[in-house]
Structures are given as C-alpha cells and as structure tokens.
Amino acid sequence: MAATPSQMLSLGTPLPLFTLPDVVTEKPFSSTALLGSPAVVAFICNHCPYVKHIQRELAVFGRDCAERGVRMVAVSSNDVRAYPQDGPGPMAADAQAHGYVFPYLFDENQDVAKQFRAACTPDFYLFDGAGTLVYRGQFDDSRPGNGKPVTGQDLRDAVSATLAGQRPAAEQRPSIGCNIKWRAGAEPPYHGLLPR
Numbered sequence: 001m002a003a004t005p006s007q008m009l010s011l012g013t014p015l016p017l018f019t020l021p022d023v024v025t026e027k028p029f030s031s032t033a034l035l036g037s038p039a040v041v042a043f044i045c046n047h048c049p050y051v052k053h054i055q056r057e058l059a060v061f062g063r064d065c066a067e068r069g070v071r072m073v074a075v076s077s078n079d080v081r082a083y084p085q086d087g088p089g090p091m092a093a094d095a096q097a098h099g100y101v102f103p104y105l106f107d108e109n110q111d112v113a114k115q116f117r118a119a120c121t122p123d124f125y126l127f128d129g130a131g132t133l134v135y136r137g138q139f140d141d142s143r144p145g146n147g148k149p150v151t152g153q154d155l156r157d158a159v160s161a162t163l164a165g166q167r168p169a170a171e172q173r174p175s176i177g178c179n180i181k182w183r184a185g186a187e188p189p190y191h192g193l194l195p196r
Contacts, residue, residue, distance in 0.1 A: 003050075006137055006174035007117040015039070015131035016115035020075065020105035023088040024095050029073065029103050035131050038162045039071040040155070043113060043123040043180070045078045045086045046094045049144050050177035051121050055098050057150040058122075058139070062102045070159055072102040077113035078121075078181040086181070113180055114188045120177035126158050126168070134158065135168045138175040 019030045034041070042058070044051045051058075065072045080087040088106050095104040107113055116125060126135035135158035142148040158168035182188070 003143075003176045004120040004179035005176055006123050007119045008172070008174050009117045009125065009133060009136050011133055011136070013133040015041075015127045015133070016112065018112045018115065020107055020112060021088070022103040023092040023106050024100075024104055029105055034071045034073065034127065035129070037069050037071055037129050038159060039127045039131075040065060040073075040159070041116065041125045041127070042072070042074045043077060043116070043118040043121055044074050045076045045083075045121045045178075045181075046090050047083060047085045048121040048178040053142065053144045054122060054139055054150050054152070057152050059099045059101075061139075061152045061156070062100055064156075065159070066101055068159070068163060070163070073105055074100065074102060075105045075107050075112055075118075076121075077107035077110045077118065079110075079183040079186075080108070081183070083181050110180075110182060110186060117188075118180060120175055120179055122177050123175050124155055126155065126162060128162055134162055135172060137172040141173070143176060 015031055017031055019028050022029045062072050076086055076091055078086040091104050122139060124139060128134050139155050140151050140153045142150045161168045
C-alpha cells in the first residue's frame with residue numbers, strides 16, 4: 001500500500017472558486033456557500049484504505065461540524081474510467097451507508113483537485129470565515145495498521161482554534177494516503193513532488 005503525502009498548500013491561500021455536483025442531492029454546489037463561517041474541504045474517495053480507516057470518525061466529525069456551525073464538503077476527484085467504484089453512483093451509496101451529512105462532490109475533470117494541489121486521499125483543508133486557508137494536513141496520526149485510535153484530533157483542534165478566533169498551531173503535519181488517481185496524461189505539474 002503506497003503512501004502519498006499532502007502537498008501542503010500555502011497557508012493564507014484563498015478558497016478556490018468552484019461548482020461541482022453533489023452526488024446525493026444531484027444538485028450543483030458552489031464553494032461560495034462555504035464563505036461566512038469556518039469550512040472544511042476534504043478530498044476522499046470510496047476505495048482508498050486510508051479513507052476507509054477513518055470513515056466512521058469522519059461521519060462523526062461531519063455531524064460535529066454541522067452542530068458547531070462549521071461547513072463541510074467532501075470531494076472525490078479520482079479517474080472513474082480506471083476506478084469506477086469511485087463514480088457518482090457508488091459515491092452516493094457510500095455517503096448514505098456511512099451517514100455523511102455533508103455534500104459529497106464529484107470532480108470529474110479533476111480541476112478542483114488541481115486548484116487545491118490535492119495529492120492524496122484523504123487530504124484536508126480548513127478555511128476561516130473569510131475564506132482564507134488556516135489549516136491543511138492530516139485528520140490525525142492514525143494510519144491503517146499503526147494501532148493508533150482514529151480521533152480526528154489534529155483537524156478538530158484546528159477547527160476549535162478557528163472558532164475561537166485564533167490561528168491553528170503553526171506546526172501542521174501532512175496527510176498521508178493513496179495518491180489521487182489522475183487521468184492518463186492529466187497529471188498536474190506537482191505530481192510526484194514532495195510536500196512544500
């Protein structure tokens with residue numbers, strides 16, 4: 001199981017503008033709906049063992065965000081021609097099976113993943129109410145097989161700090177997971193680079 005790290009998009013980056021379909025509601029979702037409160041954008045997919053490892057706690061985290069006034073979306077950007085299990089139908093079934101209360105968006109052209117410099121699943125980004133990136137990196141330090149509990153503590157701490165009007169800790173650790181499955185010939189220029 002090869003592991004790919006986050007690219008660690010520069011803090012202070014503004015929230016990219018995008019509109020993607022929500023596979024559950026089958027309605028378009030605009031990133032402008034994330035402005036005005038802290039917001040989490042998570043890049044995930046159905047088949048990745050790193051995502052499967054955190055799915056239960058990710059669903060809990062999503063409910064906690066909703067209760068605290070934090071907006072959240074998940075995005076799947078994998079090439080569905082090579083990985084049909086990551087397509088819209090299976091995505092919707094997966095969201096319902098795991099009780100996701102956040103929109104699950106399909107990035108068919110992979111443009112949104114490129115805007116975020118997303119590299120792996122899972123990959124997490126937290127923006128403040130003004131749409132400024134204040135955290136990017138891991139959910140927590142649990143990985144498949146390392147025996148550590150899945151808590152989402154790193155991201156939870158960043159959310160709590162942001163809600164309190166503070167900046168999350170400056171030391172932020174990259175997420176680790178399966179590489180995003182880019183379409184042949186469509187790999188972004190940062191593909192294969194180490195985190196900045």
